[in-house]
Amino acid sequence: MARYTGAVCRLCRRENLKLYLKGNRCYSDKCSIERRGYAPGQHGHRKGKLTDYGLQLREKQKVKRMYGVLERQFRSYFKRADRQKGITGTNLLILLERRLDNVVYRLGFAQSRSQARQLIRHNHIAVNGHKVNIPSYLVKVGDIIEIREKSRMLGSITESLEAMAPRGIPRWLEMDKEGFKGSVNSLPVREDLTMPIQEQLIVELYSK
Numbered sequence: 001m002a003r004y005t006g007a008v009c010r011l012c013r014r015e016n017l018k019l020y021l022k023g024n025r026c027y028s029d030k031c032s033i034e035r036r037g038y039a040p041g042q043h044g045h046r047k048g049k050l051t052d053y054g055l056q057l058r059e060k061q062k063v064k065r066m067y068g069v070l071e072r073q074f075r076s077y078f079k080r081a082d083r084q085k086g087i088t089g090t091n092l093l094i095l096l097e098r099r100l101d102n103v104v105y106r107l108g109f110a111q112s113r114s115q116a117r118q119l120i121r122h123n124h125i126a127v128n129g130h131k132v133n134i135p136s137y138l139v140k141v142g143d144i145i146e147i148r149e150k151s152r153m154l155g156s157i158t159e160s161l162e163a164m165a166p167r168g169i170p171r172w173l174e175m176d177k178e179g180f181k182g183s184v185n186s187l188p189v190r191e192d193l194t195m196p197i198q199e200q201l202i203v204e205l206y207s208k
Contacts, residue, residue, distance in 0.1 A: 053205070055201055056201045056202065056204055056205035057205065059197070059198050059199075059201040059202055059205075060074070060201070060202045060205055060206075062197070063093075063096070063197060063199070063202065066195065067096045067099065067102060067113065068101070068113045068114055068117065069096070069136075073136070075206070077092055077095050077096060078092055078202070078206050080095060081094075081095055088203050089199030089200050089202060089203045090190045090199065092199060092202065092203075093188075093190065093193055093197065093199055094187060094188055094189075094190075095138065097188045097192070097193065098138045098139050098140075098187070098188070099135065099136055099137070099138065099139075100116075100120060100125070100127070100132060100134065100135055100136070100137040100138070100139060100145070101113050101116040101117045101120055101135035101136070102116070103139050103145055103173065103182075103184070104116035104119060104120060104125060104145065106167075106169065106170055106173055107145065107169065107173060107175055107182040108160055108161050108164030108167065108169065108175065108177075109125075109147060109157055109160060109161065109180075110156070110157075110160050111156075111159075111160045111163065115156065115160070116135070117135040119151075119156075119157070120132065120133055120134070120135045121133055121135065123148070124147060124148055124151040124154065124157075125145065125146070125147065125148065126145075126146050126147075126148050127139070127143055127144065127145055128143055128144050129144070131148065139184050140184065141184055141185070141186055141187060142183070142184060143183065143184045144181055144182075144183050145181065145182050145183070145184070146179070146180055146181030146182070147180040147181070152180050157180075161177060169182075170188065170192050171185075171192060172184065172185055172186045172187065172188045172189070172192055173185065
């Protein structure tokens, strides 16, 4: 499985936005954006004006990096969103939100989406009572996502559940902290996504 293995704090600095890729560190004064609020690299202090294409590209890169998907998979999500009824940009974001790794992160079982992917890959997550080890699995209304019985005492999971207060739980999900499980009450809607995303720029980029 292809994945980004570089320094993730550089990604936040490049997009000039907290993408919350390092869990609790992003909420502390150790966050790289708080300490070095400029782009990485030799010319990071330069601030030139972006072209229309540059704005579109940055928006695509920001969303890709936020959800931890690479170009080929992201383009596949866009094509699927474009085939669906409704607004393509909104459909794209909803598909990304429905990914199992994102739901595990949103429920507070992991401090970041990358940590959530690791939990899923290592067979710690079950959906509707069945083990699922595919991070890109799309959840549906009524699905029950839970930590498997043998994995509930893992230190990383208990630490994440204790530290989930700053994030909160989206209203389309419901959490049973004592039972180590959550449920999908409805599909997410655009208003549930609070990060500053201009999805129309992504649509414009791929529509050229």
